[in-house]
Amino acid sequence: MNIAIIGLGNIGGSFALAIKENIPDADTYAIDIDNDVLEQAKAQHIIKDGSQDFKDIIPNADLIIFAVYPKLLVQLVKDYAPYLKEGCIITDVTGVKTSIIGEVEPLLPEHADFVFGHPMAGRENRGLEFSSREVFIGANYLITPTPRNREENIEFLKNFVKKLEFGNISVVTPDFHDEMIGFTSQLTHVIAISLINSDDTERNTKKYTGDSYRDLTRITNINEKLWPELFMMNKEHLVKHIENFQTQLDKLNAAIQSDDVGTMEEMMLESTKRYKDLHDIED
């Protein structure tokens, strides 16, 4: 099987490493705008070969994994479409689904099957040097089939990412995906950015932090070119999640201001219960 990875950054590189480890008989090729990255990956035997010209690679690819920003993905699908191998399977790693599917599917030839997916194993550092196959181990993977997909290709992708050692592999609708991701990933980034930016930088905060502040701000080292795209692509869900969060925040704030211990205790017992559910801890 010939696999083409488009974009050999952190995620694309992690795919290459995980494939090398877990599917050693596959031949992995890569396309990247940075020739040094391709040379380096080839020298390290992470890929068989790389090229900046997609026509060297795409016509022979049985599986194409797009690991690029959403806007670029749409452009590349347009460029590659006439060159796709008969019956090839395509997938992606985009963090928002409904809008990207709507843009990409009309560009595809009948014979190519794009099964959209989302590995929940992002890392804040960019570039091949931060790639690691370990980040995939046990991580959640979401697959969002559309009516256009062939059943066997959805199965193929499930088995493929299972081999790469992902944990829970869930098949969900694009809209449910976007609702969930808006909550677990996008809302958390909105909160973390707002928290760290609300600091008074005169205070030299780092001398006074415990784990909680470091945990809540770990994701504030954020790719400012990617995330505004993702937020806008999922605006409806995200804004609703922010509102629900604000409702809880207002409730707790009011309880603090009025010494309402009962409401505080109730909210803390509820959060503890939810924490235990999330981590499968028995009472």
Place this chain on the structure above:
Amino acid sequence: MNIAIIGLGNIGGSFALAIKENIPDADTYAIDIDNDVLEQAKAQHIIKDGSQDFKDIIPNADLIIFAVYPKLLVQLVKDYAPYLKEGCIITDVTGVKTSIIGEVEPLLPEHADFVFGHPMAGRENRGLEFSSREVFIGANYLITPTPRNREENIEFLKNFVKKLEFGNISVVTPDFHDEMIGFTSQLTHVIAISLINSDDTERNTKKYTGDSYRDLTRITNINEKLWPELFMMNKEHLVKHIENFQTQLDKLNAAIQSDDVGTMEEMMLESTKRYKDLHDIED
């Protein structure tokens, strides 16, 4: 030196373990309402002896470490005051300072010196079995002297916690402590509780989480008896921090709603800069 630890829970137990490791010539005694805990700690040689009757221990203690809830701390100081050893040094681990100092200092005999402190090494799990000396290693420690303290006793406490392998030991005013902790610890707990409680529990969220959601909710397994006390003791600072956070959140929310990429990018560049400052990362 005879050391008395009052309350052999997670933090008190961690002190006992760290003292045993780093100050082996000290004799550590403990008081706890749970006799089983005292027996266990004695059997494991974490303490030399324990008692439920403070009169067995307090009159001989050169250093007393209170590791109990704020309200209980005030009550115990009242009980212990007539029995304190001449010239003893007392400290605590309370997460809010101004109000506790105001309550405790009037109760003290002239000869006893209470130097208030705060190890920033809390853990969400309660009880001796979760104690560990490792949580102290490299952690921040805040000492909040008052005009009543003797200089050599402040120095003593600094050296003492340094021996226990704390990292940054900062001497700050009680009010500045409360401002900082209101931000780095209390605001983060308010946010984490509000986040997890805003989830729709019908969604089975755990199948769709990445690291960010787990990071932002790690502290939601919260002690509902302790934290309302802490929040109310620091209401003024905390409410101000919540307001500042909400201002940033409203700004980002408005930018998302109006496709204002410029503001989003600016906020993300700022958060990335602050992240790097916090972690001493060079650009």
